[in-house]
Amino acid sequence: MEYDLVVRGGRVVTGAEIMDCDVGIQGGRVAALGANLPGARTLDAGGLLVLPGGVDTHCHIEQTDGGVTNEETFVTASESAFAGGTTSVICFSGQERGRPIRETLEPYRQAASKAMLDYSFHQTITDPTDAVVRDELPAIVESGIRSFKVFLTYDRVHIDDRQYLRVLAAARRLGALVTVHCENYEAIRWRTEALLADGRTGAKYHGWSRPTIVEREATHRAIALAELVDQPIQIFHVSCDEVAEEIARAQARGLKVWGETCTQYFVLTADDMDRPGMEGGKYICSPPPRGAGENEKLWARVRRDTLDIVSSDHSGHSVFGTRGKSRHGADANFRDIANGVPGLAARLPLVFSEGVSKGRIDLNRFVRLVASNPARLMGLYPRKGTIAVGSDADLALWDPDRKVTLTQALMQHAIDYTPYEGMEVTGWPVATLSRGEVVMRDGKVQAEPGRGRFLPRAPYDLIRPTGVLPDGFDAAAVLA
Ligand code: URP
Numbered sequence: 500m501e502y503d504l505v506v507r508g509g510r511v512v513t514g515a516e517i518m519d520c521d522v523g524i525q526g527g528r529v530a531a532l533g534a535n536l537p538g539a540r541t542l543d544a545g546g547l548l549v550l551p552g553g554v555d556t557h558c559h560i561e562q563t564d565g566g567v568t569n570e571e572t573f574v575t576a577s578e579s580a581f582a583g584g585t586t587s588v589i590c591f592s593g594q595e596r597g598r599p600i601r602e603t604l605e606p607y608r609q610a611a612s613k614a615m616l617d618y619s620f621h622q623t624i625t626d627p628t629d630a631v632v633r634d635e636l637p638a639i640v641e642s643g644i645r646s647f648k649v650f651l652t653y654d655r656v657h658i659d660d661r662q663y664l665r666v667l668a669a670a671r672r673l674g675a676l677v678t679v680h681c682e683n684y685e686a687i688r689w690r691t692e693a694l695l696a697d698g699r700t701g702a703k704y705h706g707w708s709r710p711t712i713v714e715r716e717a718t719h720r721a722i723a724l725a726e727l728v729d730q731p732i733q734i735f736h737v738s739c740d741e742v743a744e745e746i747a748r749a750q751a752r753g754l755k756v757w758g759e760t761c762t763q764y765f766v767l768t769a770d771d772m773d774r775p776g777m778e779g780g781k782y783i784c785s786p787p788p789r790g791a792g793e794n795e796k797l798w799a800r801v802r803r804d805t806l807d808i809v810s811s812d813h814s815g816h817s818v819f820g821t822r823g824k825s826r827h828g829a830d831a832n833f834r835d836i837a838n839g840v841p842g843l844a845a846r847l848p849l850v851f852s853e854g855v856s857k858g859r860i861d862l863n864r865f866v867r868l869v870a871s872n873p874a875r876l877m878g879l880y881p882r883k884g885t886i887a888v889g890s891d892a893d894l895a896l897w898d899p900d901r902k903v904t905l906t907q908a909l910m911q912h913a914i915d916y917t918p919y920e921g922m923e924v925t926g927w928p929v930a931t932l933s934r935g936e937v938v939m940r941d942g943k944v945q946a947e948p949g950r951g952r953f954l955p956r957a958p959y960d961l962i963r964p965t966g967v968l969p970d971g972f973d974a975a976a977v978l979a
């Protein structure tokens with residue numbers, strides 16, 4: 500048979516294998532892996548790696564927080580993702596306290612329907628009332644949104660321990676994963692007040708307001724309470740070794756606790772925030788980039804599988820403009836500067852360059868970190884995150900030797916800067932395919948808005964509770 504398209508002569512890399520073979524694509528799916536496959540069209544991949552398209556399970560796209568909507572739309576985020584070899588994302592439907600989730604979820608679904616890439620949602624829970632837990636969450640999970648995000652910090656969204664327990668119990672009942680932003684709210688508030696009262700207002704004091712200990716404490720607590728309920732969790736955006744150590748201890752005890760880290764923690768440091776005015780503000784994110792040397796410790800944790808996913812935590816705030824980081828003024832104090840850095844397009848090139856090209860990880864681990872593991876943990880595997888017969892034909896054709904200097908223009912996002920400006924990478928995507936369609940070639944993105952598909956996530960084994968309760972008493976079952 501003749502395939503719709505054959506990607507010819509590349510080196511196919513999955514999370515476990517490396518094969519020199521053609522990829523035959525039919526109806527948007529991988530239909531064959533083999534030699535000399537016949538195709539109506541061919542795409543030459545000689546000298547290139549053929550990787551699964553990146554799966555970025557932590558992206559803030561067109562999200563509204565406190566009345567301000569990210570500048571990155573589903574269309575611009577799709578362009579940026581394709582430019583960097585990523586083909587699927589999971590972003591956030593945000594709950595606003597005091598409002599039913601459906602009032603924000605439905606408009607968010609509408610916005611996402613313009614996407615060019617495939618997508619799913621995490622549902623943030625900031626207000627787990629009876630109505631939300633009993634009436635709304637079952638339908639939301641049933642619709643395929645099989646993960647929640649909760650925040651243990653930030654003024655408008657943090658939940659307390661009792662509320663967190665309630666979310667854990669609901670997730671266990673419904674078969675959903677809970678992802679957790681781990682920083683201690685009160686400790687940060689207390690230190691922030693002290694810093695501002697002491698006249699320490701510059702961007703670098705963002706880091707001082709939330710040292711590693713507040714992230715470690717919240718991580719320890721998030722894990723302990725999840726253990727109490729027997730609910731699997733993922734710790735988001737791990738910035739440092741001492742937090743990874745908490746996760747490693749939980750994993751050694753047999754708990755279902757996974758750790759995600761993000762591109763920025765490998766290449767940015769606290770010194771980046773120590774620049775005048777909004778130049779420092781560009782690098783503000785939470786948890787903040789840490790000291791020099793922390794990146795090597797994170798790579799060691801990656802090699803030991805404590806941290807098994809690298810996401811971008813792509814955040815859609817420019818520096819300038821009414822929605823930008825400087826919306827409270829060019830000299831705003833650190834508390835008033837929006838958190839988060841953009842990184843959707845830069846994720847694969849930076850992780851490849853820092854990881855594979857510099858000899859810290861091998862090719863298969865790279866694929867696991869940026870595609871297979873996120874797809875597995877979020878219930879998208881093997882449709883996404885691998886190259887196998889039956890999988891969606893989402894591919895990144897990768898030149899492992901291409902040297903590129905990262906620039907704002909290459910990111911193809913709606914944001915007005917990249918925190919990675921001027922960084923040199925070795926390894927670059929020369930083409931991206933989404934369900935068999937060439938959506939990026941030599942940096943030129945071409946795809947129809949609305950072609951992206953929502954990825955509903957059915958129940959899956961990985962996030963099934965362990966069945967072990969610390970003392971046998973199941974409080975979560977009584978207090979449903
Ligand atoms: O600073 C960050 N990470 N901003 C995005 C929101 C979040 O906490 O993930």
Ligand code: ZN
Pocket residue numbers: 679680735736785
């Ligand atoms: Zn977070």
Ligand code: ZN
Pocket residue numbers: 557559812813
């Ligand atoms: Zn985030």
